[in-house]
Amino acid sequence: MSDVLPFAAQETAWIEVIHKMDETYADLVRYQVELEKKNVALEEAQHFLASILASMTDVLIVCDLTGAIQQVNRALEDLTGLSADQLLGRPFQSLFTKDSQLLVDGFAQCIRDKAIHDCVLQLRGRDEPVPVDINCTSRYDHRKRLVGMVLLGRPVGELHKAYRALNQAHTELKTAQKQLVQSEKMASLGRLVAGVAHELNNPISFIYGNVHALDRYARRLARYIAFFHEQGPGADQDRLRGELRIDRILDDLSPLITGTMEGAERVRDIVQGLRQFSSGKQGEYALFDVEPVLRRAVHWVSKGGPESLEVDYDLPASLRVFGHAGQIQQVLMNLVQNALDAMAGMEHPHLKIRGGEEEGGVWLQVRDFGPGIAEADLVQIFDPFFTTKPVGSGTGLGLAISYGIVNEHGGRLEAHNHPQGGAMFRLDLPSLRPGDSVGG
Ligand SMILES: Nc1ncnc2c1ncn2[C@@H]1O[C@H](COP(=O)(O)OP(=O)(O)OP(=O)(O)O)[C@@H](O)[C@H]1O
Ligand SMILES: [Mg+2]
The missing domain is CATH 1.10.287 (Helix Hairpins)
Structure with a gap:
């Protein structure tokens, strides 16, 4: 038997070899295309990372477990005045001043347990130490083994300056x-x-x-x-x-x-x-008739006012109020005094005083025929020290004190302008002791 293949068999073997070679070549071309794609993607990823690192304003220091620097960003280069080449491989501790060393030396040990936050250290800057607020975290490889740490630092010099200025x-x-x-x-x-x-x-x-x-x-x-x-x-x-x-x-x-x-x-x-x-203590309160108090208030104030003052009273026989007669008289004197001031210079100053009883209280109205109160002033006439009187004539306390007194009594004091002219003050006061019922 001869070991030489017949011609037909030889031809088939060659064809198979050529097929295999074709396939291998096609595989090679495919791998090459994929490799090129991966290279492009890798390059893009590198550019992407580099652009992030370059645009970060915070400083970045990546180092291994011994503290040797493996990666930095441009912010660190700018701050220290050293290039990446000069920085890589150095112990990261050397970037900080002496007084920060004690803290820095503990970093490698500390990060095994937990991350370090907001630790202010002095970084050796181009000309002078720069305070940076450092956060330090541990770095792991793809097998989850601790391989180093990442330090991110925010320069706080400006912040400190701003804080000091703010403090001052x-x-x-x-x-x-x-x-x-x-x-x-x-x-x-x-x-x-x-x-x-x-x-x-x-x-x-x-x-x-x-x-x-x-x-x-x-x-x-x-x-x-x-x-x-x-x-x-x-x-x-x-x-x-x-x-x-x-x-x-x-x-x-x-x-x-x-x-x-x-x-x-x-x-x-x-x-x-x-x-x-x-x-700030409250005086003794009692039930009293407000009518004589009102007349006394008018009497006293009008003594210092014009002789021609005409006062119309329209009051029931008795108006019982529960409160402090002296203080209520003070309120009424203030109202009457203001009314007389408003009518100063008038030939026939005229006051209309009305009153009546309402459930649980009494009301009094003091109306004058002066110019009335300007709309814009109505909202502020009870404010302490609000006055439209010339310096030395009015303190602007009269109505503020009166308002406080009436409030203390559980009453109300309101200022209005009468539709037919002049100012009109309405005073509401309780006529019952607290706890007494209307019918009792
Ligand atoms: N009857 C009124 N007519 C017009 N304006 C009034 C009248 N009563 C009060 N006012 C206005 O309210 C302001 C405040 O009054 P208030 O009694 O609090 O102070 P005053 O009279 O100015 O000063 P004080 O009473 O302390 O001497 C007055 O300056 C005035 O402008
Ligand atoms: Mg007054």
Whole structure:
């Protein structure tokens, strides 16, 4: 037997070899195309990563477990003034100043347990140390083995500067605020003193006038009594009685003394009010008739006002209020005083005062015929120190204090303009002790 294949068999074998070669070549071409594709993708991924690293403003340091630097970004190069080539392979600890070394040396040990956050270290900068806020995390390979760490640092120099500036601005603001509060306190005190003087002026001038009259009367009475001591009753007695107007004195004495007492009580109330004002305590409340209080308020205020003042009262026989009569009188005096101020210069100043009972309370209305209150002012007339009066004439406390008093009483004070002109203040006050029912 010959071991030479017949021609036909040889031809088939060759054809198979050529096929195999064709297939292998086709595989090679396919691999080559895939490889090129992968190369392009790899290059793109590298460019992508490089662009991210280059555009990061935070510094990036990647190192192995020994601390040798493996990767950095441009932010670190810029900050340190060293190129990537100079940085790679160096121990990362060398990037930080001496006083940060203790912390830095502990990093490799620490990150085995947990990441390190917001640790401020001094990085050796181009010219001077730069404070950076470092976050450090552990880095693992694809088999989850710890292979190193990644440090991300944010330069906080600007932040620190801004923080220091903010701190200083805050301190300056606090000082300015203290000064402002102090000067406002002094201004309030000045206004309060002026307000108190204004409040005390009425009753004191009233008492002063009465005491003068009493002094005159006392001297005449003394003369009259001396006459009796020296001469005894006789014909001249009637002449002297007439000459000294003893009967008029006797008639006047009682109202003068009552008026003086009322004035003195008012002064006492103001002083008590001031004490309450400073201690914040509520005075003694009681049931009282507000009608005489209202008339007294008008009487006192109008004494210092024009003689031609006309007051119309439209009030029921009794108006019971539960509260502090002195304080309510203060409120009414403020309202009347404001009304008189508004009508200053008018030939016929005129006040209309109405009142009535409502379920659980009473209402009072004080209306004047002055120019009324400007619409824009209506929302602020109860604000402390709001005044349209010239400097030195008004403190702007009258309505603010009145509002506070009425509020304390559980009542309401409202300001309106009357449709036919003039301002109209409405005061609502409770007539029941807290807890009493309407029917009881
Ligand atoms: N009857 C009124 N008619 C017009 N305006 C009024 C009337 N009552 C109050 N006002 C306005 O409200 C402002 C505040 O009144 P408020 O009594 O609080 O202070 P004041 O009268 O200016 O000063 P003070 O009462 O402390 O002396 C007044 O300056 C005035 O502009
Ligand atoms: Mg006033």
